[in-house]
Amino acid sequence: MLSARKSEHLKICLEKDVSSAATTGLERYRLIHEALPEMALADVDLSTEFLGRRLQAPLLISAMTGGAAEAREINRRLARAAQEFGLAMALGSQRAALETPALMSTYHVRDVAPDILLLANLGAVQLNEGYDAETCRRAVESVRADALVLHLNPLQEALQAEGDTNFCGLAEKIEQLCQSLAVPILVKEVGYGLSLSAAQRLYRAGVWGLDIAGAGGTSWSKVEAYRARTREEAEVAAAFTDWGIPTAEALVTLRAAWPDWPLIASGGIRNGVEVVICLALGANLVGMARPLLQAAAESYEALCSRLRIILRQVRIAMFCTGARTVADLNPTHLAKRDAYGTP
Ligand SMILES: Cc1cc2nc3c(=O)[nH]c(=O)nc-3n(C[C@H](O)[C@H](O)[C@H](O)COP(=O)(O)O)c2cc1C
DSSP: OHHHHHHHHHHHHHHSOOBOSSOOSGGGEEEOOOSOOOSOGGGOBOOEEETTEEESSSEEEOOOOOSSHHHHHHHHHHHHHHHHHTOEEEOOOOHHHHHOGGGGGGGOOTTTOTTSOEEEEEEGGGGGTTOOHHHHHHHHHHHTOSEEEEEOOHHHHHHSTTOOOOOTTHHHHHHHHHHHOSSOEEEEOSSSOOOHHHHHHHHHHTOSEEEOOOBSSBOHHHHHHHHOSSHHHHHHHHTTTTOSOBHHHHHHHHHHHOSSSOEEEESSOOSHHHHHHHHHTTOSEEEEOHHHHHHHHHOHHHHHHHHHHHHHHHHHHHHTTTOOBGGGOOGGGEEEOOTTSOO
16 A cells, blocks of 8 residues: 555656645845856865765755655666765655565665765654664665654645554654664655744754755645545645745744754755755755656656756856855845845
């Protein structure tokens, strides 16, 4: 059943309009053009460090897939590209493989991506469904990941007829896991953002860093509305198409609260200019999911082309902002558009 759901999610995300009715909030910012950058375009250095690893660019291929036959090739294409471009990559939820070991190979990418920063992925709610530190350790080791990302997805689960909706006591279980797992733990949402109060509890729990996965990109209420078996289920989901904390709003709030806590900005990032705006707002890394899935589903070449376009946009945006390195970017490079969107 889980594997069938993974296939349905992939198919819907590739074929239907599943964009949130909310915007990321990034459109409220623009990078201040610097007509005198005093450097050459080639001087721009996109490299950065995250989780103690050097990346060639501050980009993460966000958690998407695994656990279905067609996911295997997509994961391998994403991983090959991450290796080629020196990016980080997260796998999709590994629950399917933990429950059906025959599906494990759909997550195996280390043979094509021996050097990448690779993140394992599980739903935090599974800690209330029998998963313990040993299960999490197996998830990490089975794919030779460098860290574990737990996703929080209460709305997504609530909209699924078969969803796991007992989110009681999770902060404490995450805290115990942080103490017993040998690799760092990060926590993400799946497209509705992380609030200040959630982040405060996760910080106290000892979580290494957060991935905001805010509103404005892929909307799981839209995905689940397409999967609905009855009109009633679809109508329930329909009220949530603009739900969530926009990516920019969550990023600004959390960065103001923790100047140094590692933060990944994601949720609705669609081009390299938006990547640079997120970096200027304080993100350490920027994640993208569905646009890369669409390219990867087409072909490896289409994925490489998409990444070349995004990285070229990042380079040019940094050049024309006068920022030579990722660390140079800060809020002084940004202006706010007024309420009418005019600069
Ligand atoms: C097909 C698909 C499957 C996903 N599966 C997972 C998952 O298993 N675990 C997870 O943490 N996030 C998952 N996500 C959420 C993404 O990691 C990301 O947070 C979200 O899609 C918002 O990013 P986007 O607007 O760039 O797509 C999935 C997204 C897509 C499109």
